[in-house]
Amino acid sequence: MSRTTLDLWVGFFVAVGLGALLFLALKVGNLASSSSGETYPIYAKFDNIGGLKVRGAVKSAGVVVGRVTEIRFDPEAYLGVVTIQVDARYKFPRDTFATINTSGLLGEQYIGFEVGGDIAMLKAGDTIKKTQSAVVLEKLISQFMFNKAAEDGGKK
Amino acid sequence: MDNGLTRALQGLGRQVNSRIWRLGFASRFFLAIMLHSGTSLRRIHLTIREIYFTGVLSLIIIMVSGLFVGMVLGLQGYDTLARYGSTEALGVLVALSLVRELGPVVSALLFASRAGSAITAEIGMMKATEQLSAMEMMAVDPIARVVAPRFWGGVIAMPLLAALFSAMGVFGGYLIGVQLIGVDEGSFWAQMQASVDFRQDILNGVIKSFVFGIIVSWVAVFEGYDAVPTAEGVSGATTRTVVTSSLAILAADFILTAFMFTGT
Numbered sequence: 001m002s003r004t005t006l007d008l009w010v011g012f013f014v015a016v017g018l019g020a021l022l023f024l025a026l027k028v029g030n031l032a033s034s035s036s037g038e039t040y041p042i043y044a045k046f047d048n049i050g051g052l053k054v055r056g057a058v059k060s061a062g063v064v065v066g067r068v069t070e071i072r073f074d075p076e077a078y079l080g081v082v083t084i085q086v087d088a089r090y091k092f093p094r095d096t097f098a099t100i101n102t103s104g105l106l107g108e109q110y111i112g113f114e115v116g117g118d119i120a121m122l123k124a125g126d127t128i129k130k131t132q133s134a135v136v137l138e139k140l141i142s143q144f145m146f147n148k149a150a151e152d153g154g155k156k
Numbered sequence: 157m158d159n160g161l162t163r164a165l166q167g168l169g170r171q172v173n174s175r176i177w178r179l180g181f182a183s184r185f186f187l188a189i190m191l192h193s194g195t196s197l198r199r200i201h202l203t204i205r206e207i208y209f210t211g212v213l214s215l216i217i218i219m220v221s222g223l224f225v226g227m228v229l230g231l232q233g234y235d236t237l238a239r240y241g242s243t244e245a246l247g248v249l250v251a252l253s254l255v256r257e258l259g260p261v262v263s264a265l266l267f268a269s270r271a272g273s274a275i276t277a278e279i280g281m282m283k284a285t286e287q288l289s290a291m292e293m294m295a296v297d298p299i300a301r302v303v304a305p306r307f308w309g310g311v312i313a314m315p316l317l318a319a320l321f322s323a324m325g326v327f328g329g330y331l332i333g334v335q336l337i338g339v340d341e342g343s344f345w346a347q348m349q350a351s352v353d354f355r356q357d358i359l360n361g362v363i364k365s366f367v368f369g370i371i372v373s374w375v376a377v378f379e380g381y382d383a384v385p386t387a388e389g390v391s392g393a394t395t396r397t398v399v400t401s402s403l404a405i406l407a408a409d410f411i412l413t414a415f416m417f418t419g420t
Contacts, residue, residue: 016320017211024326028358029255
């Protein structure tokens with residue numbers, strides 16, 4: 001068995017194919033940026049999680065600091081419990097305020113951290129006390145309509 | 157009794173009977189390939205030769221069609237996204253549709269008609285010219301010598317071709333979206349990287365193309381081996397390869413998609 005030009009072409013083909021896969025992994029996908037580094041879990045309870053999804057982003061000051069890893073329902077308090085894995089490089093005060101925001105008008109929903117002033121920091125397994133639920137557009141509109149109707153009624 | 161009706165029923169029964177018979181034979185044939193793949197992997201140069209014929213010679217068609225599919229996705233996607241004012245998401249649209257669906261499926265369809273039909277015709281002609289019988293006379297197992305290398309060549313080449321197709325498609329989408337239309341280059345790549353997950357999207361696409369490679373190669377070698385050993389029989393088998401494997405690819409794609417992307 002000796003080397004042939006056939007081997008050269010097959011080697012070229014396999015190299016190009018693996019190169020394409022590498023391109024997809026690094027340039028198209030987020031294999032490089034998804035730092036699978038250390039994280040710690042934090043829980044947050046919401047009245048209404050809206051359209052929040054698992055793998056959704058958690059942002060503070062607009063920077064991604066963690067991911068939503070689990071969403072379940074608390075059958076005793078009737079609340080949605082969201083498990084968040086926060087990047088271990090970042091620590092947040094105990095009175096951090098978690099809100100569910102929407103990126104853009106039709107974009108995905110994400111959790112935003114608004115940092116408080118407490119000196120004690122959130123530890124792994126802690127639950128965030130202060131949360132604000134997702135804005136439900138229908139509620140907002142009906143509230144607006146009621147207010148408008150009340151105003152008009154007052155004028156007469 | 158109505159003579160025509162009985163004859164029609166008999167014909168139907170014979171059809172069903174022969175289909176089931178073929179299915180059973182195909183399954184047994186698959187097992188035989190698996191049993192004999194040890195020999196074909198030990199004599200790797202046979203498989204490398206088949207990777208050359210099925211993979212390297214399909215490079216041009218896969219790369220050119222990948223480029224064009226990506227360019228079309230760029231144009232069509234921009235047109236639709238512009239209505240919602242979110243043209244920066246063009247990269248996401250192009251990359252996700254290619255990596256998840258179009259890359260594996262379209263390259264498998266092209267692979268079936270480019271390489272699968274060639275494999276069927278080759279094995280069918282070997283059977284028609286009694287080369288396979290001659291091998292058996294010389295105590296060479298034709299499944300180990302002829303069939304298994306072609307099967308593994310196809311299975312190995314398919315995921316690589318699909319990855320190339322997707323990569324070329326993303327490049328085509330970039331050419332049209334960023335260079336021609338003028339979508340912002342930074343948000344094109346950044347949004348793409350933010351929403352394409354390696355395990356969820358890319359690896360599932362690779363698994364899909366691997367399964368399609370098995371389907372196409374299996375159908376191709378089986379149809380060739382089972383062909384009626386005449387010129388007409390070989391031409392019929394080649395047609396059946398393309399039709400059967402295309403349908404099987406689309407059906408398997410639905411099943412795999414239902415398992416992989418359940419929309420959570």
